Amino acid sequence: MDDQLFLLLSVTLSFLAPSAVAFLEYFQSHLNSTKKSSFKLLKLPWLAFQEVLKSMDHSDIFMLSLCSKNTLNILKFRKTKVNWLCYRDYQNELSVYSRQSFDTKDLVFFARTIPNCHRSVGENRLKVVRLGGTNVQCLWEKFGINSTSVFKKVFERVNFHSFKDYGIECIDTNRAVVQQAVENYIHEIFTVKCIELEVTAKDYLKKHYRNISGVTDLTLSDVKIETKDLEEMLEMHPNLKSIRIDRYLSGPLSVDSRIFNIDNVLLYQYFRSAPFFWQNFKGRYLAIGRGVYNEWDVFEFVRSWISGTKYPHLKLLVVTKEGRRLNFQWILNQLRASTKEWNRPPIHEYWSR
Amino acid sequence: MSVENAPVVDVDEAAIPVEKKMYYRFESNDKKEFRVSELAIQQSETLNRLVEAMGYTSEDVENKPAIAIENIDGKTLKLVFQWCEHHKGEAIPVDDGSVPKIVEIPEFDAKLMDIDNGLLFKLIWAADYLNIVQLLNVSCKKVANMAQGKTPAQLRRVYLLPSDEEDEAAKRAAQEAQDPRAREVEEEFEERKRQGGNSFF
Numbered sequence: 001m002d003d004q005l006f007l008l009l010s011v012t013l014s015f016l017a018p019s020a021v022a023f024l025e026y027f028q029s030h031l032n033s034t035k036k037s038s039f040k041l042l043k044l045p046w047l048a049f050q051e052v053l054k055s056m057d058h059s060d061i062f063m064l065s066l067c068s069k070n071t072l073n074i075l076k077f078r079k080t081k082v083n084w085l086c087y088r089d090y091q092n093e094l095s096v097y098s099r100q101s102f103d104t105k106d107l108v109f110f111a112r113t114i115p116n117c118h119r120s121v122g123e124n125r126l127k128v129v130r131l132g133g134t135n136v137q138c139l140w141e142k143f144g145i146n147s148t149s150v151f152k153k154v155f156e157r158v159n160f161h162s163f164k165d166y167g168i169e170c171i172d173t174n175r176a177v178v179q180q181a182v183e184n185y186i187h188e189i190f191t192v193k194c195i196e197l198e199v200t201a202k203d204y205l206k207k208h209y210r211n212i213s214g215v216t217d218l219t220l221s222d223v224k225i226e227t228k229d230l231e232e233m234l235e236m237h238p239n240l241k242s243i244r245i246d247r248y249l250s251g252p253l254s255v256d257s258r259i260f261n262i263d264n265v266l267l268y269q270y271f272r273s274a275p276f277f278w279q280n281f282k283g284r285y286l287a288i289g290r291g292v293y294n295e296w297d298v299f300e301f302v303r304s305w306i307s308g309t310k311y312p313h314l315k316l317l318v319v320t321k322e323g324r325r326l327n328f329q330w331i332l333n334q335l336r337a338s339t340k341e342w343n344r345p346p347i348h349e350y351w352s353r
Numbered sequence: 354m355s356v357e358n359a360p361v362v363d364v365d366e367a368a369i370p371v372e373k374k375m376y377y378r379f380e381s382n383d384k385k386e387f388r389v390s391e392l393a394i395q396q397s398e399t400l401n402r403l404v405e406a407m408g409y410t411s412e413d414v415e416n417k418p419a420i421a422i423e424n425i426d427g428k429t430l431k432l433v434f435q436w437c438e439h440h441k442g443e444a445i446p447v448d449d450g451s452v453p454k455i456v457e458i459p460e461f462d463a464k465l466m467d468i469d470n471g472l473l474f475k476l477i478w479a480a481d482y483l484n485i486v487q488l489l490n491v492s493c494k495k496v497a498n499m500a501q502g503k504t505p506a507q508l509r510r511v512y513l514l515p516s517d518e519e520d521e522a523a524k525r526a527a528q529e530a531q532d533p534r535a536r537e538v539e540e541e542f543e544e545r546k547r548q549g550g551n552s553f554f
Contacts, residue, residue, distance in 0.1 A: 038511060042513075069519050
């Protein structure tokens with residue numbers, strides 16, 4: 001029927017204007033190519049449709065959920081499993097990644113809040129996206145290898161392992177609203193096993209993005225952090241399984257600090273008595289960078305660990321030393337150690353996972 | 354092995370293989386006949402169980418009519434059997450639960466699936482119907498790859514996803530088609546409401 005109509009129109013118009021025929025031909029070929037390149041995803045049998053979703057990246061599933069209420073409802077009904085979701089907070093940016101392993105990241109969502117006075121975009125590029133019951137005004141911005149947009153700069157800086165051609169820029173000064181909306185939305189369509197929150201301590205202390213719930217892994221980077229603030233954070237996230245502090249920890253720790261109850265702890269720059277930390281530590285994996293200790297501390301630790309009188313849960317301890325080098329031969333002689341073949345695990349297994 | 358050289362033999366077009374292996378005959382809904390090796394059939398759980406239940410001997414295969422697969426056309430079935438012949442003897446993969454699912458599309462499969470999306474849709478439908486796990490995996494991966502790096506607007510075009518307004522219109526149309534009286538009742542109700550009546554009855 002469409003072809004007949006097209007033929008009739010072509011014949012009629014060919015008498016009137018040859019350019020009109022050319023336009024119609026172009027229009028029909030465009031229509032055909034669109035039809036040919038389209039795939040009726042929602043008409044697939046349910047099992048096959050689920051297989052498609054299983055093969056999709058999490059970021060694509062997120063985008064699919066924004067297509068219509070229908071796709072959102074389907075994705076809510078069939079929640080996608082995410083093993084490890086990472087919220088990264090940096091100044092006025094919130095990035096959400098899914099991770100399959102320690103060294104891979106797939107960007108699911110990128111939100112950047114911009115003050116109203118800095119808006120320099122046309123209204124036609126603004127979109128309202130309904131996230132977790134909240135309307136968030138967004139800007140669709142293409143970024144690519146040769147793009148000079150903000151996204152490229154951001155992506156270069158944080159060195160993403162994989163990234164998509166599009167991000168979302170949220171035009172909203174209220175970071176907490178965006179954060180809450182994103183978090184609610186993510187939990188509507190994904191079932192998350194572990195939630196990692198990566199924040200700069202500076203932002204944290206300004207009370208930015210403090211309400212991410214169910215955090216299991218916490219990373220604090222960039223600036224030194226006071227122990228009292230640390231305790232406050234640990235109280236806020238009681239279900240932590242791991243914590244990583246990239247910079248200096250300032251102030252004394254009390255023996256009943258919550259940090260000693262966390263399963264995996266990594267302190268990059270400790271600069272204090274490492275034996276105090278490991279003696280109070282009740283978790284399984286501990287890595288301390290630049291700790292202060294001597295040969296006798298190591299000897300005492302190994303002897304009590306091997307005899308089982310202390311550290312019942314500890315599986316791994318890694319401590320790098322601040323100051324002079326240790327006399328390992330003295331320790332080995334004291335322990336009467338013998339040589340054993342051992343395959344050393346990869347370095348990241350020493351850390352928080 | 355290229356798609357063209359895959360060892361599927363269409364009875365109408367090519368010679369029957371002289372090997373002594375067991376070959377089953379299948380017929381599509383447009384009456385095209387295919388001969389498929391016993392080993393290739395094992396890739397499809399549905400067909401494998403079917404031929405086991407039938408208990409055909411070599412003579413039965415020749416003398417009895419071809420097994421009809423009434424839901425799938427010849428073009429699609431040809432692709433399915435080409436795939437099965439190429440992958441015959443391979444282990445059927447088990448879902449390890451990883452998300453996103455790690456699926457690599459081999460070169461042969463990529464060439465086989467270099468088809469228009471209408472046929473790809475039919476191929477997935479057939480793989481699902483015949484329960485060919487690996488074919489379903491690779492074809493669904495191809496569909497999933499179409500979404501990579503797309504915005505919602507682009508996804509709507511690629512996957513022909515109706516907008517909210519179109520969904521609403523379709524829902525209304527479906528309701529009206531299902532119950533023509535409903536519209537009349539609604540109009541009557543609106544009319545009475547305008548006239549100031551409190552109750553419909």
